[in-house]
Amino acid sequence: MADIRPFQPDDLQALYRIALATGDAGGDAARLYREPKLVGHLYAAPYAILNPETTFVAEDEDGVAGYILGAADTRAFEALAEERWWPTLRALYDDPAGTPHGQWSPDQRLSYLIHHPWRAPDRIVEPFPSHLHIDLLPRLQGRGLGLRLMDRWLETARARGSTGVHLGVSAANTRAMRFYRGYGLTEPVLAKPPPAGVVWFAVKF
Numbered sequence: 001m002a003d004i005r006p007f008q009p010d011d012l013q014a015l016y017r018i019a020l021a022t023g024d025a026g027g028d029a030a031r032l033y034r035e036p037k038l039v040g041h042l043y044a045a046p047y048a049i050l051n052p053e054t055t056f057v058a059e060d061e062d063g064v065a066g067y068i069l070g071a072a073d074t075r076a077f078e079a080l081a082e083e084r085w086w087p088t089l090r091a092l093y094d095d096p097a098g099t100p101h102g103q104w105s106p107d108q109r110l111s112y113l114i115h116h117p118w119r120a121p122d123r124i125v126e127p128f129p130s131h132l133h134i135d136l137l138p139r140l141q142g143r144g145l146g147l148r149l150m151d152r153w154l155e156t157a158r159a160r161g162s163t164g165v166h167l168g169v170s171a172a173n174t175r176a177m178r179f180y181r182g183y184g185l186t187e188p189v190l191a192k193p194p195p196a197g198v199v200w201f202a203v204k205f
Contacts (some may be wrong), residue, residue, distance in 0.1 A: 002145055004152055007048050007069070008048035014057070014064035015048055016040035022135040030164050038093075038110040043133055044069065046085045047140050051077060055159070056152055058136065060107035065140045068149040070132030070167075074158040081117065089114045104143050120166070123190045128202040131158045150183055166202040168194065177201075 005035065007015075020033070022148040047069035048055045058066035071077030095115040104112070104140035120131065132153055136145055157165055166188075169176050177199060185201040194200045 002058050002060040002065070002143065004056055004058050004148055006037075007052050007057055007067070011064050011067075012045060012048060014066055015044040015069075018065065018067060018135050019044040021137060027087050032106040032163045034105075035107050038107060041089055042110060042113055044135075046081050047071065047077075047133070050080050050085060054132075054153065054156055056156075057148060058140055058149060059138050060140065064140070066134075066136035066145055066149065067205070068132060068134040068153045070130060070153065070157075070165075071154070072130045072162050074120055074129055074131050078119060086114060086117060089136060101151055104130040120168075121192075123192055124166050124188070124194075124200055124202070127188070128166035129137065130162040130165040132157075132167050146179055147183060150190060156205065162205060164202060166200055169199045169201060171199050178183070 016037055016039075019037050023032075023039040023043075044067065048067075049075075051069070052070050054072055055069040056067065057064045093111040093114050096104050096112050098117065099108065125131075134146060134149055134153075136149075154165060167180070169180065171177075180201045185203050188198075188200060188202045
């Protein structure tokens, strides 16, 4: 039996491990990156540190094996990360911008995002101002935990005044897309489509 509970500081290393294990469109990113914390630096830890009130973990008898996290206010999170999260990491990881893009290693592709963080476009943030990330290790998949985590997070975001939530998925991650469609999220029709290789899902409150 797995429980869902709010994030606690002692969970942080588990979040890093899960982010790495589930990275690369649901594959094993540990085989790609020489620096194992890069995935977590980008997609897990900043939310837990800066927005712990919207970070939840799934824990079974063997420990934390899943999480859902994000920002009820995407623009506020981006500003806070620029102030309190990225500067420290920029001192640790070089910006590869001076190297031809085609020569970047997997680590350099993520290091670039530390120096040039992804900023969600207005066309998705204005109608859907919140965003989330969810990851579960295989031992918790297929047990209804994903549905429960989504329910918990969306209820929390709505209670914090959100009017809508969006998330981006790699077009290669067909398992995730089936999950979001099955949950009831839709692919919003916007004036301009998402970047190549990305599929947006959203829900309006």
